[in-house]
Amino acid sequence: MTSPGLERLLPALPPGKSWLAVGHGESGDSVYRRSDNAAFAKLSDRSAVALAGERRRLEWLSGLGFGSPEPLDWFESGAGACLVTSAVPGVSANELDGRQLLQAWPSLVARLGALHALAAADCPFERRLSSMLSRAADVVARGAVNPDFLSDEQRKREPADLLAALEAERDRRLVQERQDLVVCHGDACMPNFMVDPDTLDCTGLIDLGRLGTADRYVDLALMVANAGESWAGPDQAETAFRLLFEGLGLDQPDRERLDFYLRLDPLTWG
Structure with missing residues (x-):
């Protein structure tokens, strides 16, 4: 539950409008929707640094006409911080059934491809492998790995062993990263793709707090794995x-690279 001190950061609204709690993001931030669906507010009772980073990313990306949320307001106090953004129309892709998602899939792929096609050299944010591994090391050292994010196989091993296995691949993955560095979403899961429920076209990307330059497989691994929860069977999964x-335009999918980033991601939350 959001603390009253933190809720006071929500901006006042005109008569007849209100803020409605809609849940929490993976980061633990509280999310509110304006009753007229025109805006969202994200509240963080942790350090305001991460939320301020998301604000800067939105400012940068919204200036490129990409269809991402635009930052509308920012409030900060000793209790935490509040970021208010415009709403991207549509429904989250995870609300679609397998048939609908497969129809929307090419549009989702095109939206991700457009993000990856942005000039990496012009992106002021990074999420390189070295920083991801450092983040994972910190999460593991604090005993903060969330077991709900781990696969069944990963839960059988100690987090320190999971991290050591990833570190053993560091040098090879760094070479691949240098050869395939793009602007990544950083959390390319189905809830972060918005889709027009009538046309099934992707309308935009949300939750961009992890956006930055990285190996494109950071996004591909999460997109493949998370969408797997929506498919009705192996045929849909293979087609997607x-x-x-x-x-x-990738002729030879690197399944080992997909697996590497899928094993790394759960260790970076916490």
Whole structure:
């Protein structure tokens, strides 16, 4: 539950409008929707640094006409911080059934491809492998790994062992990263793709607090794995996998690289 001190950061609204609690993000931030669906507010009772970073990313990306949320307001106090953004129309892709998602899939792939096509050299934010591994090391050292984010196989091992296995691949993955550095979303899961429920076209990307330059497989691993929860069977999953890599012009999917980043991501939350 959001503390009353933190809720006081929500900006006042005109008569007849209110802020409605809609849940929490993966980061633990509280999310509110304006009753007229025109805006969202994210409240953080942790350090305001992460939320301020998301604000800067939105400011940068919204200036490129990408269809991402625009930052509308910012409030900060000793209790925490509040970021208010415009709403991206549509529904989250995870609300679609397998048939609908497969129809929307090429549009999702195109939206991700457009993000990856932005000039990496012009992006002022980074999420390189070295920083991801450092983050994972900190989470593991604090005993803050969330077991709900781990696969069944990962839960059988100690987090320190999981991290050591990833570190053993560091040098090889750094070479791949230098060869395939793009602007990544950083959390390319289905809830962060917005879709027009009538046309099934992707309308934009949300929750961009992890946006930065990284190996494109950071996004591909999460997109493949998270969408897997929506498919009705292996045929849909295989079709989506093929369309993803064809749509991005990648002739030979690197399944080992997909696996590496899928194993790393759960250790970076906490």
